[in-house]
Amino acid sequence: MVGTRRCVGTGLFLRDNHGPGDIRSCEAEYLADTFAQKAALLASTVHPASRDSVTLTDTLNRPLRDLRISVTDRCNFRCVYCMPKEVFGPDYAFLGRDEILTFEEITRLAQVFVAHGVGKIRLTGGEPLVRRDLHELVARLSSLPGLDLALTTNGSLLAQQAPALKKAGLTRVNVSLDSLDESVFQTMNGVGFSVARVLQGIEAAIAAGLGPVKVNMVVKRGLNDASILSMAGHFREMGCTLRFIEYMDVGHTNHWRMQEVLPAAEIVRRINAQWPLEPLAPNYPGEVAERWRYKDGRGEIGLVASVTKAFCRDCSRTRLSAEGKLYTCLFATRGHDLRSLLRDGASDEVLSSAIAGIWHRRADRYSELRSDKTSDLPKVEMSHIGG
Ligand code: SAM
Numbered sequence: 001m002v003g004t005r006r007c008v009g010t011g012l013f014l015r016d017n018h019g020p021g022d023i024r025s026c027e028a029e030y031l032a033d034t035f036a037q038k039a040a041l042l043a044s045t046v047h048p049a050s051r052d053s054v055t056l057t058d059t060l061n062r063p064l065r066d067l068r069i070s071v072t073d074r075c076n077f078r079c080v081y082c083m084p085k086e087v088f089g090p091d092y093a094f095l096g097r098d099e100i101l102t103f104e105e106i107t108r109l110a111q112v113f114v115a116h117g118v119g120k121i122r123l124t125g126g127e128p129l130v131r132r133d134l135h136e137l138v139a140r141l142s143s144l145p146g147l148d149l150a151l152t153t154n155g156s157l158l159a160q161q162a163p164a165l166k167k168a169g170l171t172r173v174n175v176s177l178d179s180l181d182e183s184v185f186q187t188m189n190g191v192g193f194s195v196a197r198v199l200q201g202i203e204a205a206i207a208a209g210l211g212p213v214k215v216n217m218v219v220k221r222g223l224n225d226a227s228i229l230s231m232a233g234h235f236r237e238m239g240c241t242l243r244f245i246e247y248m249d250v251g252h253t254n255h256w257r258m259q260e261v262l263p264a265a266e267i268v269r270r271i272n273a274q275w276p277l278e279p280l281a282p283n284y285p286g287e288v289a290e291r292w293r294y295k296d297g298r299g300e301i302g303l304v305a306s307v308t309k310a311f312c313r314d315c316s317r318t319r320l321s322a323e324g325k326l327y328t329c330l331f332a333t334r335g336h337d338l339r340s341l342l343r344d345g346a347s348d349e350v351l352s353s354a355i356a357g358i359w360h361r362r363a364d365r366y367s368e369l370r371s372d373k374t375s376d377l378p379k380v381e382m383s384h385i386g387g
């Protein structure tokens with residue numbers, strides 16, 4: 001059901017593509033023709049939550065706490081589950097330089113999010129370290145008060161950049177690595193990148209003081225599930241927390257099939273048979289990874305079971321794409337264009353009110369509603385909004 005109504009949060013006229021039981025993300029779209037119209041409307045109806053930094057909550061009473069910022073849609077890998085090279089080939093139209101947010105624009109938006117209660121920002125991509133001078137953005141963001149500033153990377157450029165990132169104020173890094181087996185890893189990353197160089201990146205990050213480093217492994221049944229035990233053994237010895245991520249139906253280009261998902265429970269069963277495990281309580285409400293501890297005291301692992309054990313109920317995350325669109329769910333069909341507000345000269349109050357309005361209308365819970373039918377819905381690609 002498609003209708004138009006005035007948003008209680010922003011005062012803007014919005015196109016609402018939600019129907020009853022519709023699993024698509026909130027697709028509010030600004031219909032106001034000019035910025036003048038938008039600004040006039042916003043000025044008359046600034047959302048109360050944007051004036052008093054009270055906690056913003058969505059329609060399911062979930063607070064806004066966590067912002068992922070994609071700094072580029074480009075990557076030097078072509079992981080089969082994320083940017084398959086058949087689709088992301090030499091002719092693929094990536095965003096142009098003028099289309100992506102500048103460091104100034106990102107910082108300005110980040111300030112507004114922090115004022116709304118966001119305490120954690122994760123830089124992601126695409127591959128964030130391919131964005132030139134990323135440490136300069138880190139330096140700007142790390143000056144925001146009380147912020148936990150992290151980065152997710154494929155590790156390929158970490159050995160060179162870790163010291164500068166640490167100096168600029170980065171708190172910690174997560175590194176993605178899907179296997180220790182050269183042939184499996186090179187097949188998965190699509191560009192023949194070697195395991196050894198990612199391991200060097202992890203070591204450089206630890207040496208630079210960016211620890212504790214967490215390692216992310218996406219498990220795709222039949223492709224790298226035979227690497228689970230060797231990965232667990234290696235990172236147990238190194239003292240790094242390894243997090244297993246269920247292969248997800250993000251975007252469309254990976255041709256996801258449920259049969260290729262290895263359930264988190266099966267991963268726990270396999271590791272437990274080798275090194276007994278016991279469950280641990282979450283570190284904080286809404287923590288994405290379920291925690292398990294090795295009974296022999298050699299650290300812990302995490303399981304991100306977004307397919308078999310949805311955690312939408314506590315989801316307090318939002319994602320800003322490199323071109324400045326705000327996505328309130330990893331599986332959203334469309335984002336909300338903050339770049340045009342920024343470039344049309346919106347004040348902080350206007351930006352704040354727009355963000356408050358978007359979050360107030362949020363009803364996303366895709367993973368709880370996932371079915372055979374939902375995977376065909378139009379969805380944004382992971383490389384646009386980060387993990
Ligand atoms: N390039 C960086 C990296 O790989 O760490 C950051 C961006 S990447 C999109 C963020 C995370 O998403 C990575 O840990 C990656 O493995 C994960 N990811 C990508 N596609 C996925 C999928 N289809 N299912 C589950 N995780 C996925």
Ligand code: SF4
Nearest residue numbers: 075077079082126154
């Ligand atoms: Fe690049 Fe990360 Fe996607 Fe792999 S998962 S293709 S490294 S963005």
Ligand code: SF4
Nearest residue numbers: 312315329330366367
């Ligand atoms: Fe959050 Fe994922 Fe659920 Fe979307 S599907 S609401 S991103 S937990």
